[in-house]
Amino acid sequence: MGLAPREVMSRLTACLALLLGTTAYGANPGSQYVLSPSSRTILPKWIYQTKGNVTIQSSRNYSSPVVLTGPNASVTYDFGQMVAGIPEFTFGEGHCSFCNTLGLPGYTCGTLCSGLGLSYTESARFVGPASDNSTLYSHEDGTVYLPVFPGRYPTPAKWQRGSFRYLTLSMPSSAAQTQRITVSFDRVLFTAQPSLTNPSQYAGYFHSSDDLLNRIWHAAAYTVQLTTVAANSSVQHLLILQSAGWEESAQADGLIATDEYLSDGAKRDRNPWSADLAVGIRSSVVTQKGLVAVKNALEACFTIQDVLTGYLPYAGSPLGNLFALLGQAYDSDTYHLWTIVGYAEYVLASNDTAFGQKHWSAVIGAISATYQYVDSASGLLNGTKVSDWGRVGQGGQNTALNALYYHTLLLTARIGNLLGQSNNTINDYTVRAAKIKRSLNDLLYDPSAGLFFDNTTTAGHALHPQDGNVLAVLFNLTQSHNQTITILQKLAQRHSPFGALAPELPGAISPFITGLELYARLQAQHHNATIALSLLRTQWKYMLDTFSNSTLIEGYASDGSLNYPFYPDGSGFISLAHTWSTGPLYALSGFVAGLRMSGFDVAEGGGEWAFQPAVEGAGVSWVKAGWVGVRGAYEVEWTLNGGRFEGTIRVPVGSVGTIYLPTLGQGSVRRATVDGKAVNGVSVDGFIRVGSVGGGEHTVVVQV
Ligand SMILES: *[C@@H]1O[C@H](CO)[C@@H](O)[C@H](O)[C@H]1NC(C)=O
Ligand SMILES: *[C@@H]1O[C@H](CO)[C@@H](O)[C@H](O)[C@H]1NC(C)=O
Ligand SMILES: *[C@@H]1O[C@H](CO)[C@@H](O)[C@H](O)[C@H]1NC(C)=O
Ligand SMILES: *[C@@H]1O[C@H](CO)[C@@H](O)[C@H](O)[C@H]1NC(C)=O
Ligand SMILES: *[C@@H]1O[C@H](CO)[C@@H](O)[C@H](O)[C@H]1NC(C)=O
Ligand SMILES: *[C@@H]1O[C@H](CO)[C@@H](O)[C@H](O)[C@H]1NC(C)=O
Numbered sequence: 001m002g003l004a005p006r007e008v009m010s011r012l013t014a015c016l017a018l019l020l021g022t023t024a025y026g027a028n029p030g031s032q033y034v035l036s037p038s039s040r041t042i043l044p045k046w047i048y049q050t051k052g053n054v055t056i057q058s059s060r061n062y063s064s065p066v067v068l069t070g071p072n073a074s075v076t077y078d079f080g081q082m083v084a085g086i087p088e089f090t091f092g093e094g095h096c097s098f099c100n101t102l103g104l105p106g107y108t109c110g111t112l113c114s115g116l117g118l119s120y121t122e123s124a125r126f127v128g129p130a131s132d133n134s135t136l137y138s139h140e141d142g143t144v145y146l147p148v149f150p151g152r153y154p155t156p157a158k159w160q161r162g163s164f165r166y167l168t169l170s171m172p173s174s175a176a177q178t179q180r181i182t183v184s185f186d187r188v189l190f191t192a193q194p195s196l197t198n199p200s201q202y203a204g205y206f207h208s209s210d211d212l213l214n215r216i217w218h219a220a221a222y223t224v225q226l227t228t229v230a231a232n233s234s235v236q237h238l239l240i241l242q243s244a245g246w247e248e249s250a251q252a253d254g255l256i257a258t259d260e261y262l263s264d265g266a267k268r269d270r271n272p273w274s275a276d277l278a279v280g281i282r283s284s285v286v287t288q289k290g291l292v293a294v295k296n297a298l299e300a301c302f303t304i305q306d307v308l309t310g311y312l313p314y315a316g317s318p319l320g321n322l323f324a325l326l327g328q329a330y331d332s333d334t335y336h337l338w339t340i341v342g343y344a345e346y347v348l349a350s351n352d353t354a355f356g357q358k359h360w361s362a363v364i365g366a367i368s369a370t371y372q373y374v375d376s377a378s379g380l381l382n383g384t385k386v387s388d389w390g391r392v393g394q395g396g397q398n399t400a401l402n403a404l405y406y407h408t409l410l411l412t413a414r415i416g417n418l419l420g421q422s423n424n425t426i427n428d429y430t431v432r433a434a435k436i437k438r439s440l441n442d443l444l445y446d447p448s449a450g451l452f453f454d455n456t457t458t459a460g461h462a463l464h465p466q467d468g469n470v471l472a473v474l475f476n477l478t479q480s481h482n483q484t485i486t487i488l489q490k491l492a493q494r495h496s497p498f499g500a501l502a503p504e505l506p507g508a509i510s511p512f513i514t515g516l517e518l519y520a521r522l523q524a525q526h527h528n529a530t531i532a533l534s535l536l537r538t539q540w541k542y543m544l545d546t547f548s549n550s551t552l553i554e555g556y557a558s559d560g561s562l563n564y565p566f567y568p569d570g571s572g573f574i575s576l577a578h579t580w581s582t583g584p585l586y587a588l589s590g591f592v593a594g595l596r597m598s599g600f601d602v603a604e605g606g607g608e609w610a611f612q613p614a615v616e617g618a619g620v621s622w623v624k625a626g627w628v629g630v631r632g633a634y635e636v637e638w639t640l641n642g643g644r645f646e647g648t649i650r651v652p653v654g655s656v657g658t659i660y661l662p663t664l665g666q667g668s669v670r671r672a673t674v675d676g677k678a679v680n681g682v683s684v685d686g687f688i689r690v691g692s693v694g695g696g697e698h699t700v701v702v703q704v
């Protein structure tokens with residue numbers, strides 16, 4: 001069949017449009033990498049193993065009946081990637097000759113068969129009749145026993161699991177030799193991010209010439225989805241202290257059951273935690289439409305603020321309610337401050353000034369609560385509530401704590417101005433912040449090491465932490481570019497084949513602190529992504545290949561093994577899908593693709609957005625990214641071909657921002673244009689800056 005020249009042309013144009021990514025927003029150019037299901041029904045991919053006497057009618061069809069006969073007979077289904085939700089079965093004919101009256105959850109005496117064991121695990125390491133652990137380090141989740149009647153059996157929602165790849169059904173060890181149960185697997189009802197009808201249609205996308213970066217971005221986006229949970233499905237810690245068995249049924253105070261919030265981890269704790277929001281907000285900005293899950297997580301923190309002291313909780317409700325009962329051992333200066341930072345960043349990213357006003361007096365009170373711990377001579381906060389992200393030795397005049405304190409004061413002052421609350425109290429924050437910055441450099445910077453000490457004590461001088469140094473750079477506690485670059489160079493010496501080492505938690509790699517290190521590096525060197533992307537590729541590739549190809553683990557050992565030194569007893573408690581490990585989302589969308597909402601980003605000024613791609617050293621020849629912000633869609637795509645850079649952005653009409661043209665490592669360029677008009681300007685820090693750019697579509701060309 002021949003084509004008329006006109007048809008050839010139009011097909012060619014359509015192809016080019018696809019290549020250039022001028023498809024309508026929402027088409028998602030990276031869709032082949034999306035890990036989220038397109039419906040809420042999930043089926044196993046294959047049977048991982050069987051043990052004992054198991055008859056499978058059709059090994060190709062996992063809805064077809066499986067017969068388990070005799071003690072310990074078991075079948076393990078593999079979903080091929082991490083999933084989440086409520087399994088539904090159909091029980092067929094069976095034969096029971098025992099009745100267990102131990103009172104284990106789910107046992108009902110006199111049913112046809114009492115007790116088919118159900119267990120879940122994220123890692124293949126823990127496949128067996130008992131689940132991996134989700135309820136306090138010291139607690140065994142064990143096996144849930146389902147009552148068996150012939151017919152359909154949707155497992156109760158409280159026994160859903162926030163993330164798992166393997167699901168095992170097993171006969172109790174006390175079953176008789178002839179006892180048998182016939183079971184068909186109907187589906188898993190996917191429960192993550194309940195507000196989204198089609199879970200695969202989250203708002204952001206990212207696609208580039210680099211397969212590894214695409215895999216990492218999509219595993220991170222899927223992780224954020226799995227950690228976005230219904231407000232009545234947190235791990236039930238209060239119950240666990242009273243009896244055996246685990247449940248995902250705890251309700252957060254201040255929210256209703258149909259609300260959803262961004263939690264720390266999908267398996268556990270499924271709870272709002274403020275430090276997780278330090279990464280989670282940026283991750284949500286570039287993947288989610290609206291930030292309601294972030295807002296609800298913050299509500300669940302504010303709602304249990306200590307009214308007597310003004311302190312905000314280590315964990316939000318519901319886990320924070322338990323910590324309040326347990327007393328001061330679980331208080332945290334850093335998480336107190338991260339809650340305020342989360343509040344401010346949420347208000348900036350969402351423009352939700354109503355939320356800002358609602359909690360303003362709580363925030364003022366929370367900041368005042370710290371004053372009694374401030375050293376009057378140095379202005380530094382002396383940490384006394386030492387629970388933190390897992391590190392040891394928090395407390396005293398600690399660098400990370402004070403970098404965070406500095407940032408909290410300045411951000412709160414900014415929000416005060418935004419809300420029209422500016423007065424002497426607010427001005428005082430800026431004065432206090434300036435004093436902290438001076439003292440931190442006078443008392444805690446170690447010029448011979450080119451790094452900050454951990455704290456002001458002798459023991460604190462023996463350690464130069466990752467967290468304190470990363471936060472000092474990220475939050476602008478350094479006094480010169482030279483100092484910033486020196487710190488980053490020294491930290492780079494700790495980049496191992498498994499990732500960046502965090503000596504403040506000996507033997508650990510923290511994807512949380514390393515995610516913040518990615519931001520710090522890209523912010524300090526907007527034009528040069530070399531080290532940041534090398535770290536991102538090394539550490540996150542290792543995490544994907546080793547632990548889960550579909551989600552991001554919370555922490556592991558510096559020898560690369562599945563152990564996290566924060567947890568005293570064993571690796572079955574480690575969460576393999578954790579919000580704070582998703583730093584690559586914003587690193588790639590915000591810094592490498594290079595479109596950011598500047599009101600939200602500390603390093604910006606002028607306008608609502610900035611286009612500032614980190615081209616040098618990124619190792620990609622083209623990239624496309626997009627998301628939905630307050631005013632609408634933000635989209636960016638660029639190509640790098642030899643010495644020629646071409647970029648297109650689409651930003652909301654009515655907005656004003658700044659374009660930074662990358663000069664590709666050159667002091668001057670042959671040609672630079674915005675929307676076809678030549679731009680004259682000198683390269684400053686690797687860019688030619690063009691301010692006051694309006695909304696709509698803009699094209700940028702740079703030829704060196
Ligand atoms: C396995 O179970 C079936 C009934 O489900 C029974 O007929 C068969 O004998 C059992 N096989 C063994 C080896 O016990
Ligand atoms: C799988 O088995 C179930 C139950 O026996 C049956 O209803 C369904 O049609 C089968 N599906 C396929 C694709 O064979
Ligand atoms: C079933 O498993 C239990 C616990 O592992 C073990 O003690 C028992 O010997 C097993 N029974 C059979 C028949 O394999
Ligand atoms: C934020 O809200 C204020 C009013 O509260 C409005 O004037 C401003 O335009 C909004 N900004 C954006 C980016 O929507
Ligand atoms: C910090 O507070 C602790 C506990 O109140 C106190 O023992 C210590 O002296 C304080 N350190 C400084 C440097 O103020
Ligand atoms: C400043 O604002 C805070 C919080 O709104 C308030 O508590 C304080 O009284 C105000 N101070 C003055 C001097 O108006």
Ligand SMILES: *[C@@H]1O[C@H](CO)[C@@H](O)[C@H](O)[C@H]1NC(C)=O
Nearest residue numbers: 393394395396454455459460
């Ligand atoms: C100071 O830092 C060291 C090293 O992290 C730690 O061992 C020590 O406990 C810290 N001191 C205080 C007072 O927190």
Ligand SMILES: *[C@@H]1O[C@H](CO)[C@@H](O)[C@H](O)[C@H]1NC(C)=O
Nearest residue numbers: 481482483484485486487489
């Ligand atoms: C910082 O400045 C010192 C002294 O001028 C110089 O030796 C060093 O190379 C500089 N470091 C960086 C990273 O620029």
Ligand SMILES: *[C@@H]1O[C@H](CO)[C@@H](O)[C@H](O)[C@H]1NC(C)=O
Nearest residue numbers: 543544545546547548549550
């Ligand atoms: C991830 O995928 C790679 C490549 O297919 C494979 O080698 C590796 O075993 C997988 N890892 C896990 C944890 O599934």
Ligand SMILES: *[C@@H]1O[C@H](CO)[C@@H](O)[C@H](O)[C@H]1NC(C)=O
Nearest residue numbers: 132133138139140570572573
């Ligand atoms: C779960 O916790 C219990 C109690 O601490 C421990 O004995 C068991 O080994 C843990 N299981 C896993 C899979 O880590």
Ligand SMILES: *[C@@H]1O[C@H](CO)[C@@H](O)[C@H](O)[C@H]1NC(C)=O
Nearest residue numbers: 476477478479480602603604
């Ligand atoms: C960082 O701090 C310096 C003062 O040390 C200040 O001049 C600069 O504006 C700050 N940068 C940002 C982005 O706030």
Ligand SMILES: *[C@@H]1O[C@H](CO)[C@@H](O)[C@H](O)[C@H]1NC(C)=O
Nearest residue numbers: 528529530531616617664665
């Ligand atoms: C970018 O950073 C890398 C690693 O520090 C360095 O080797 C390279 O020269 C830098 N490129 C430019 C243009 O500054």
